[in-house]
Amino acid sequence: MGEEVISNKQVILKHYVSGYPKESDMELKNSTIKLNVPQGSNVVILKNLYLSCDPYMRGRMKKIEGSYIDSFTPGSPITGFGVAKVLESGDSNFQKGDLVWGMTGWEEYSIVTPTDQNYLFEINDKDVPLTILESLLFLQGMPGMTAYVGFYEICSPKKGETVFVSAASGAVGQLVGQFAKMLDCYVVGSAGSKEKNKFGFDEAFNYKEEQDLDAALKRYFPNGIDIYFENAGGKMLDAVLLNMKLHGRIAACGMISQYNLEQTEGVHNLFYLISKQIRMEGFVIFDYFHLYSKYLEMIIPKIKAGNVVYVEDVVEGLENAPTALVGSFLVAILVSKL
């Protein structure tokens, strides 16, 4: 391959953010890129198709230390999960034309070096119809894996248990509910709106309409909650602790209500962890990719059979990515069609 240099639109983090991120913390840059793999290099050149816009990414815009993940680098493109097509590869695990899922950049083309920290998975299932390509990012990507690991590995669910999911209309939440229904669990979700029927939850409520979260939970769980999939934190966690059953389990996946507060809300009811013998466990998907093929075995037949539904906003064009990152928490960015 020659020395083809082409233009590469990028979304750049301008500087570390403090407080809630603004669109002006990012800028669009028209850069250029050489689409060839240097002799002896193991880089993979990707054409990005879909990029995932996830709530945890807002945290990476801050200067963080000692966390499970690094800050983004000011002056460089935002990075995150995406679906891409391999244009050239110096890594024998990937071939030109492969569809891949993994960590890539918020730009039209990315040069990545696959490592343990820098995941890249080939999407093996070549006969996935294009109509469900959009689901790859979500169902076969980070949200799907997160819901799977959090529910099956962390919560030790049993058939018929009662399950509560906060941020239930989020990418992860809507799948947790569906996984729980597959185990014949009773599932209630809370969200900032009320769209239970879309995901087959038994019940749903809009936490913004509830004066008293404890009373709302008692209404839906008169006998208590076996499993709480925690995406909210703060007051919701406090209300949930009041309503957990003995030997309940809490998978702590996110605490979205707390991310952009100057001072986090204090949680007052932790003594119930003791009196009800509750296990609360935080997890981060980066440590569970050894289960990825097991997850795909479970989910791909369900995707093909249309047994898993998802609701996702798709924003077209990198130029709309900063707005999506600041404003929403369930968006995929379409960079390029296949």
Next chain:
Amino acid sequence: MGEEVISNKQVILKHYVSGYPKESDMELKNSTIKLNVPQGSNVVILKNLYLSCDPYMRGRMKKIEGSYIDSFTPGSPITGFGVAKVLESGDSNFQKGDLVWGMTGWEEYSIVTPTDQNYLFEINDKDVPLTILESLLFLQGMPGMTAYVGFYEICSPKKGETVFVSAASGAVGQLVGQFAKMLDCYVVGSAGSKEKNKFGFDEAFNYKEEQDLDAALKRYFPNGIDIYFENAGGKMLDAVLLNMKLHGRIAACGMISQYNLEQTEGVHNLFYLISKQIRMEGFVIFDYFHLYSKYLEMIIPKIKAGNVVYVEDVVEGLENAPTALVGSFLVAILVSKL
């Protein structure tokens, strides 16, 4: 046996308590008791020797609902763990003259019905010298079992890990530290005084002398904490969360700093459960008595060899029990000598 009726001094809960208990919430009563087992009954008549005075008992003086344990009954004796001698038994598992450990009353003589909820264990080891009888209550009783279950079962400890114990001079805390040292762990305890050498901890500090608990923990754990044995709650838990290592474990045994506050302190740093992938698990010893014989197998040789030390206040006489319950959290009450 005839109809022997003798006097029975009792410590009675006068009424449910709100706020911090006072001595005047209890009263001494000179009652009487018949020391015979009615025909066909399975009760066991105990002569109480030692009674354990534990922090959790103050909680039982309040009107509580939906907890792992009931309130005490106003008008009836306080109940708790004790060592006793069997005077008469209608239960074939116990014989006259047996030494037993289990749930009994704060009175000279108790009539108990052993059940799953109402534990009574025979102390099999007849050759325990009388000089270590006092240790039975503590090392072979609830504090020992609690330390064992919390450390070995909940914390999944590995050789050489770093362990922090709050309320380290308490009945449970001092044993957790010793169990951790047996696994070559590095152990630091915090307490309201500084008595590390008594229990062989590596380091200890007095939390009352520390302006900044986070800084204190960083001083003793520059590389972070693998295991936290939680007896404190509140501000200490918040400081610990800042200093836990990735994949740390927290056994939540008690939150003594919070028990008698009108409003518990809010805990602000729970997001670290996620970013550090921490497992925090509450436990109550009542659900782990199936491990009791396994625990005794471990601890009895160590007691006999003098390899486990303990510091315990012994208060003589039931008339001093109310003061002990209100004032201290590491006291045994000597009711009667063997």
